[in-house]
Amino acid sequence: MLADDLLALFRSDVVDTAAPYLWSDTEVWGYMNDAYRMFVRRIGGIPDTSSALTRLVLAPGQPTSAVSPLILRFRSAYLLSDGTELKIVNEAGLPTLTTSDYGQLNTQRRSLLQGKVTHMVTGMDRNAARGLVRWVRIPDRADTVQLSVQRLPLDTVEPGFEFGEIGEEHHEHLMLWMKARAYGKQDAECFDRGRRDEYTQQFNAYCAQAKAEWNRYKSHSMSVAYGGL
Structure with missing residues (x-):
């Protein structure tokens, strides 16, 4: 119609x-x-894995990337370079997020370390930063993240x-x-x-x-x- x-x-x-x-x-x-x-x-x-808003550019040294405010839910995310799936975590869950580095647990809440991205952090202050996601770790190389979303x-x-x-x-x-x-x-x-x-x-x-x-x-x-x- x-x-x-x-x-x-x-x-x-x-x-x-x-x-x-x-x-x-x-x-x-x-x-x-x-x-x-x-x-x-x-x-x-609406499920979406193919429109322009489902692809995010990772820039070396940039801790955040802009996302469309049309996105209601992130279902999955992976690096196009090698297919690595990223863990999606809400900002509120960061205090309990840790990684193991040679047997030593490290908190990722405010990690300033650069390296291969492993997590995409959502749920930042919706009034100030609804259109942003944060990366852990901060990317040290250019890449593209492919998303599956509901929008x-x-x-x-x-x-x-x-x-x-x-x-x-x-x-x-x-x-x-x-x-x-x-x-x-x-x-x-x-x-x-x-x-x-x-x-x-x-x-x-x-x-x-x-x-x-x-x-x-x-x-x-x-x-x-x-x-x-």
């Missing part, structure tokens, strides 16, 4: 098809974009947009959040607390159902071994 079709369907459902509109096109496009991103956020993000949509909804990153079965259900936003508009002709809350609950329930279905799809099926004749 094209975004233009969803806009027309929204106007038909809320009976706002003649100008002057209760909700301007600018407002409706904003509601649609928010609904798209909110749906993806609620189901845990928000790459593109903004606009006329002609196709919702290619989510299944077509979800497209019309984005209207639930669009209606919740529309009826929450602080305007005497638009605001309707009951409808806003109703559509919010319906959207939340649909997202929970979609996430549960996705989790079942991802889960490993039990293998069954059959004996020969």
Whole structure:
């Protein structure tokens, strides 16, 4: 479904098809974009191992690298040069992170040592450094890190947009959040607390159902071994 079709369907459902509109096109496009991103956020993000934001450049002597704020979760990371998998650790877990060097345990919390990168540290101060990850150790050579992530949509909804990153079965259900936003508009002709809350609950329930279905799809099926004749 094209975004233009969803806009027309929204106007038909809320009976706002003649100008002057209760909700301007600018407002409706904003509601649609928010609904798209909110749906993806609620189901845990879009799996990605191939877009540009999944590759990070390691620069010698640089302790951090910039990452996209669209990333919701880091699933794995490895060095492209030799395939070494990096351990992903949250900033809060660093005090307990140690490495063994010839039998001696060394803390890695504020390691200034340069060498081969072994860990990617996430969860730094989100207000100041949401778009950064830190390396342990500080890289001593140039390399590239390949990520597997869960992320928000790459593109903004606009006329002609196709919702290619989510299944077509979800497209019309984005209207639930669009209606919740529309009826929450602080305007005497638009605001309707009951409808806003109703559509919010319906959207939340649909997202929970979609996430549960996705989790079942991802889960490993039990293998069954059959004996020969």
